[in-house]
Amino acid sequence: MKDEITRDERIDNLKGMGCSRKRVEDARFTQGKGNYVDDVKLDGMLFGDFVRSPYAHARITNIDSAAALEVPGVLAVLTAKDLEPLGLHWMPTLAGDKQMVLADGKVLFQGQEVAFVVAEDRYAAADGIEAVEVDYEELPVIVDPFESLKSDVILREDTVDENGRPTDGAHGPRNHPNHIFTWEAGDKAPTEEVLANAEIVAEESMYYHRTHPCPLETCGCVASMDKVNGKLTLWGTFQAPHAIRTIVSLISGIEEHNIRVISPDIGGGFGNKVGAYPGYVCSVVASIVTGKPVKWIEDRMDNLMTTAFARDYWMKGKISATKEGKITGLHCHVTADHGGFDACADPTKFPAGFMNICTGSYDIPTAYLAVDGVYTNKAPGGVSYRCSFRVTEAVYFIERMIEVLAIKLNMDAAELRRINFIKKEQFPYKAALGWEYDSGDYHTAWDKALKTVDYEGLRAEQAQRVEDFKAGKTRKLMGIGLSFFTEIVGAGPVKNCDILGLGMFDSCEIRIHPTGSAIARLGTISQGQGHATTFAQILASEIGLPADSITIEEGDTDTAPYGLGTYGSRSTPVAGAATAMAGRKIRAKAQMIAAYLLEVHDNDVEFDVDRFVVKGAPERFKTMKEVAFAAYNQAIPGIEPGLEAVSYYDPPNMTYPFGAYVCVMDIDVDTGVPDIRRFYALDDCGTRINPMIIEGQVHGGLTEALAVALGQEIAYDDMGNCKTGTLMDFFLPTAWEVPNYETDYTVTPSPHHPIGAKGVGESPHVGGVPCFSNAVQDAFRAFGNTHTNMPHDHWRIWKTANELGLHD
Ligand code: PCD
Numbered sequence: 108m109k110d111e112i113t114r115d116e117r118i119d120n121l122k123g124m125g126c127s128r129k130r131v132e133d134a135r136f137t138q139g140k141g142n143y144v145d146d147v148k149l150d151g152m153l154f155g156d157f158v159r160s161p162y163a164h165a166r167i168t169n170i171d172s173a174a175a176l177e178v179p180g181v182l183a184v185l186t187a188k189d190l191e192p193l194g195l196h197w198m199p200t201l202a203g204d205k206q207m208v209l210a211d212g213k214v215l216f217q218g219q220e221v222a223f224v225v226a227e228d229r230y231a232a233a234d235g236i237e238a239v240e241v242d243y244e245e246l247p248v249i250v251d252p253f254e255s256l257k258s259d260v261i262l263r264e265d266t267v268d269e270n271g272r273p274t275d276g277a278h279g280p281r282n283h284p285n286h287i288f289t290w291e292a293g294d295k296a297p298t299e300e301v302l303a304n305a306e307i308v309a310e311e312s313m314y315y316h317r318t319h320p321c322p323l324e325t326c327g328c329v330a331s332m333d334k335v336n337g338k339l340t341l342w343g344t345f346q347a348p349h350a351i352r353t354i355v356s357l358i359s360g361i362e363e364h365n366i367r368v369i370s371p372d373i374g375g376g377f378g379n380k381v382g383a384y385p386g387y388v389c390s391v392v393a394s395i396v397t398g399k400p401v402k403w404i405e406d407r408m409d410n411l412m413t414t415a416f417a418r419d420y421w422m423k424g425k426i427s428a429t430k431e432g433k434i435t436g437l438h439c440h441v442t443a444d445h446g447g448f449d450a451c452a453d454p455t456k457f458p459a460g461f462m463n464i465c466t467g468s469y470d471i472p473t474a475y476l477a478v479d480g481v482y483t484n485k486a487p488g489g490v491s492y493r494c495s496f497r498v499t500e501a502v503y504f505i506e507r508m509i510e511v512l513a514i515k516l517n518m519d520a521a522e523l524r525r526i527n528f529i530k531k532e533q534f535p536y537k538a539a540l541g542w543e544y545d546s547g548d549y550h551t552a553w554d555k556a557l558k559t560v561d562y563e564g565l566r567a568e569q570a571q572r573v574e575d576f577k578a579g580k581t582r583k584l585m586g587i588g589l590s591f592f593t594e595i596v597g598a599g600p601v602k603n604c605d606i607l608g609l610g611m612f613d614s615c616e617i618r619i620h621p622t623g624s625a626i627a628r629l630g631t632i633s634q635g636q637g638h639a640t641t642f643a644q645i646l647a648s649e650i651g652l653p654a655d656s657i658t659i660e661e662g663d664t665d666t667a668p669y670g671l672g673t674y675g676s677r678s679t680p681v682a683g684a685a686t687a688m689a690g691r692k693i694r695a696k697a698q699m700i701a702a703y704l705l706e707v708h709d710n711d712v713e714f715d716v717d718r719f720v721v722k723g724a725p726e727r728f729k730t731m732k733e734v735a736f737a738a739y740n741q742a743i744p745g746i747e748p749g750l751e752a753v754s755y756y757d758p759p760n761m762t763y764p765f766g767a768y769v770c771v772m773d774i775d776v777d778t779g780v781p782d783i784r785r786f787y788a789l790d791d792c793g794t795r796i797n798p799m800i801i802e803g804q805v806h807g808g809l810t811e812a813l814a815v816a817l818g819q820e821i822a823y824d825d826m827g828n829c830k831t832g833t834l835m836d837f838f839l840p841t842a843w844e845v846p847n848y849e850t851d852y853t854v855t856p857s858p859h860h861p862i863g864a865k866g867v868g869e870s871p872h873v874g875g876v877p878c879f880s881n882a883v884q885d886a887f888r889a890f891g892n893t894h895t896n897m898p899h900d901h902w903r904i905w906k907t908a909n910e911l912g913l914h915d
């Protein structure tokens with residue numbers, strides 16, 4: 108048979124790996140045909156909403172629901188007393204702590220859930236909330252973690268013994284009632300010795316402020332208990348639907364096969380939707396109690412004030428080097444503000460996430476890290492926002508320490524990075540704080556970045572600008588922000604990564620239909636990343652069927668294989684690998700079928716793009732489509748009918764994406780307004796599946812980085828009032844603030860991933876925040892600035908200029 112099309116055309120037709128295939132999900136998203144949790148509408152569905160605490164710390168002496176129950180449409184008011192007999196007034200957190208579902212005698216943060224009002228609709232629920240009378244007795248409020256560790260106010264009475272002494276926590280002994288854990292990595296004594304004897308030591312304290320992912324769609328769920336069939340269905344904004352099913356089963360006692368968890372379309376997750384919230388538990392209970400479906404959807408204030416915040420890390424660093432700038436040691440101490448409950452979603456063995464990646468991209472021989480987790484009167488959460496596992500904090504820390512060291516050495520910060528990079532030939536590289544970096548080529552990426560932006564030219568321009576400023580010719584300073592980051596994504600190897608005892612593998616199950624199209628289901632769940640587009644591309648290249656003929660389905664626990672969900676940029680490193688491996692199983696079986704059809708031995712056919720070809724006789728072949736049909740209609744000796752495969756993939760290691768970013772910024776010294784002139788981002792995420800999607804991910808992550816670095820924050824006053832609970836106060840960048848991003852790449856495949864891919868979703872945020880921050884700080888370097896804390900909003904930038912005497 109003669110080919111009608113060329114081999115290259117056959118490759119193009121698959122729209123496989125490396126193709127900027129248009130996102131298949133966008134047809135529905137752009138036409139209002141998405142199906143989000145709030146779109147779920149069931150017969151007789153009720154609405155539940157919370158009475159929330161106006162106080163940050165108070166004892167609750169009485170809750171009176173009588174008047175609320177008189178409100179037309181209100182059916183029930185649940186309080187901790189109602190949940191207690193069911194053992195549901197507290198729930199376990201992903202961090203091994205426990206959290207009140209409804210206030211049990213006291214509240215620990217403003218906005219905490221006190222009672223759950225169930226009504227016929229949202230409006231009646233709101234009226235009911237107003238009518239619930241709660242008596243509070245105010246208690247002293249602690250919003251500062253350092254104060255908390257000194258205070259004799261015990262925040263969590265449930266964590267102390269009868270003498271008021273702290274009982275052991277999930278991560279070992281606690282030294283104060285408000286202390287949660289101490290977590291250490293690296294070698295303390297040798298690091299201290301290196302620092303004590305070093306030629307140069309730079310020190311800095313920095314605060315990575317509290318912020319919030321603020322996804323477009325807030326959190327919510329619909330719980331529907333079908334008492335006749337004993338089945339509970341729970342739709343929700345879940346980034347980890349299977350884990351939620353297991354948790355619901357464990358705490359409710361309903362057998363897991365009788366629970367179906369569905370994550371429909373999700374309007375952005377960013378880590379905000381990983382944890383389990385009281386709203387889920389209350390909705391389930393309310394559905395069981397009323398026998399009707401119950402919906403709970405947060406409003407924007409609920410979301411900003413009470414669900415998983417991010418960061419809130421006080422970091423103290425010391426870095427030592429030789430006079431020539433070779434780094435010899437790094438010491439980091441973190442005081443981590445976790446709020447009222449420790450509800451971080453880290454792998455169990457990592458209470459401070461992967462903060463121990465804080466040696467960054469540098470070959471640092473000796474290092475030590477200690478993190479103290481602390482309770483305060485703020486909302487719980489602590490792990491989310493485009494880096495679930497504290498890599499943003501780690502990279503911010505090291506990229507600031509490098510700048511501070513450069514100042515101390517009076518050296519160029521780009522050069523300081525270059526002489527300390529881990530070299531290409533050192534990979535796999537074992538870092539001082541324990542991780543083994545899989546692959547990297549930092550020098551190539553750095554040189555490419557600096558060359559593209561004409562780094563030397565920029566520095567010359569900057570020097571001239573300083574002269575002009577001093578001469579009174581301009582009021583604008585110029586900052587050059589640099590950052591070189593190493594991410595750690597793809598949690599993770601089951602040997603050291605689990606959440607609540609569930610190993611962090613992931614999965615893919617493929618069914619090939621007789622006509623040569625397919626469905627693949629995964630244990631992950633897209634929240635906008637475009638999985639339906641990209642995972643089909645992986646498969647297209649693996650099995651030779653066009654991506655357009657492959658449906659990707661995620662998020663329904665009744666159909667999808669078990670997986671740990673989507674966060675920590677783990678989908679590509681883990682589920683993406685499972686997809687490739689399942690595809691290879693399909694191919695292996697297909698090869699036997701093809702060999703049978705071609706009447707040759709298995710080993711005499713080989714796979715080529717979309718077909719199996721007889722070796723040495725390319726005109727004799729069977730396409731994957733033909734093989735698929737044969738799998739269902741031919742009786743082949745020794746081979747079962749059908750063509751399906753499943754793979755559960757336990758990654759041997761994390762993947763370590765990296766990147767080189769440069770930001771050029773002009774700062775108006777008199778108004779404090781920064782103007783981003785240029786932003787260049789080079790990302791290396793190994794093998795690239797869909798370049799267009801990667802670019803979109805980078806744009807999104809950089810925009811969130813801009814937000815965090817330049818103004819976004821969750822701030823509290825001394826009384827524990829959240830000052831930034833609305834979008835009036837919480838900065839969300841718009842097209843107005845966002846610059847034109849220039850994206851670039853290098854490709855350094857992961858050696859252990861079946862297709863060499865690393866994650867990319869979090870990278871731009873991880874690398875972007877220090878880059879924007881470094882640009883601001885660098886503008887003031889010539890005037891004696893070493894470090895100022897984020898967010899660099901106009902006021903704070905103005906203040907820096909003022910303190911440096913630039914307004915005199
Ligand atoms: N090499 C490569 C890599 C990757 N990719 C692509 O890209 C994406 C992404 O990916 P990754 O990196 O793997 O990631 P994932 O897992 O999927 O996801 C996750 C991430 O993602 C990001 N991005 C995004 N986007 C959107 N749209 N939305 C959202 O929400 C979001 N989120 C964010 C976050 S925050 Mo966390 O949660 O905090 O932890 S984490 C995160 C997808 O689609 C994939 O396929 C490609 O293509 N290639």
Ligand SMILES: [Cu+]
Nearest residue numbers: 494495498869
């Ligand atoms: Cu990360």
